[in-house]
Amino acid sequence: MTTASGGPVAAQCFGVLGDPVAHSRSPAMHAAAFAALGLPHRYLAFHVTPDRLAEAVRGARALGFGGLNLTVPHKQAALALCDALAPEAQRIGAVNTIVFEGGAIVGHNTDGRGFAAAVRQLSSEYVLKAMVLGSGGAARAVVDAIASELLGPRGHVRWVSRDPAALAAELPAGGPVVAAGWGEASGGEAVDLLVNCTTVGMAHGPSAFPVPADALVAGLAPGARVVDIVYPRPAGGLLDLAEAAGALVQDGLEMLLWQGVFAEALWLGRALGPDVVAAMRAALR
Template sequence: MAITGKTTVTGIIGWPVSHSLSPVLHNAAFQALGLDWIYVPFPVTPERLAEGIAGLKSVGVAGFSVTIPHKVAIIPLLDQVTPEAELIGAVNTVVAREGKLIGYNTDGIGLIAAVREKLSFDPAGKHILVLGAGGAARSAVVSLALAGAAGVTIANRSHDPAAALAQLVAARLPETRFATRGLDCLSDAGFMGGFDLVVNTTSVGMAGDSFPGLALSALKPGGCLYDMVYAPPVTPLLAEARALGIPCANGLAMLVAQGEAAFRIWTGAIPPKGCMEGALAAVL
């Protein structure tokens, strides 16, 4: 598709950002729908974030994605933030409307869509174990609670980040019970038997590593595993789940779903079914 003076520009800011697969997702969808839009990477260093945001706003960029390390730092630079993004404490999608920059977080939307589509799992009334307590865990914990989870337990190597996250979210979402544990609990079959779903929000698996002693086989009957890691497509954690016959999926579906949500925010259009996932799978 030819780029002209009428082409609408979107993109992604981060540092570094050249490795991002988001241009693959969005440009495939723009092309499939015949939209005169383009999505490009914008490398923005942390110390120049304010300048970068002001520049994007001044040149009329329609919207942009936000990745590491800007998801938190960008919030005070925006004109408005949605309640969910404010609760999560991070923004990954920005849209320009009537001269204002509005921040969203579609990571949680992506997770819920992924577990429903790939695992036929509805969080409502369920008990869920979240591995990790970083930014990805925060969006997972909030989105699972908003989806009606009865209980969310955060297991993390360090206690303080997990406790801080649980305390913060519990104060805002009292209908869900929150708890924290150390990673040593993962080898306790009695503990693991209390969960319907395990969500890995950490980078464990990217380098072929795993969680030693994880008692996956003790999950509730029908229990599932969702691993946010998508490269490699089959982590040791997923391989173990498959060997045990446990329904599982990698992070590809979440990446696609959060991208589709951002696409709808910017364009008001829905990407063709399978368009983004097919484009991403071809690259991976």
């Protein structure tokens, strides 16, 4: 591929920073996109511990990287490293995509839009009663997406975490999102959308929720959607139980796909066509 002036496109490196990160399928997905576009770029996964995040981000800028993604546990910590924040990153309070613009580190969040696009693959119906598990950067993006894009009239979101008081202090009074502890994750009103944003089931993560998974499934409304943003789908986990109970289920690969589509569009400065999205999806399966 050539530039507008007729010269070849200079190869750039992109990457994802995480701890852990060896399980990430982002490199295969973005490699497929670059190949479909005829671009010489590379995308790599880098294991970066929290104490080295600032060095890694600033080092990527110094080396001329085209951009970065951030995954667990860096999305909230990255806020302080950015010279500027896009509105959605500011609103959500987390960064999953970094664009280097003239030496400036600009933080974006494509997780929310990615989640909304993924959930619509299951059903286009409005959400009436949702429950989101976890309070990290991904959970913040998911809650924001549900409240701003997916929630129907008079709908509400139960946001479950280990420290509901801290979450409640951030939420506007009388809004559609209500903070709750794990003791409130089972029982109460049936939910038509359940989303796991914890690290339960992730490689090297915990194997069980603070409450039994079957109790979570028992609280689903008929025809509910259940999304576990962890991938690959853990055998015998939440999604298997929910699917056996008749729910529509989805693992984290569809959200990964769409946040990646939106992130790459930011890096390249153009939307990706259906053929490129199809190549990215195929690389994830």
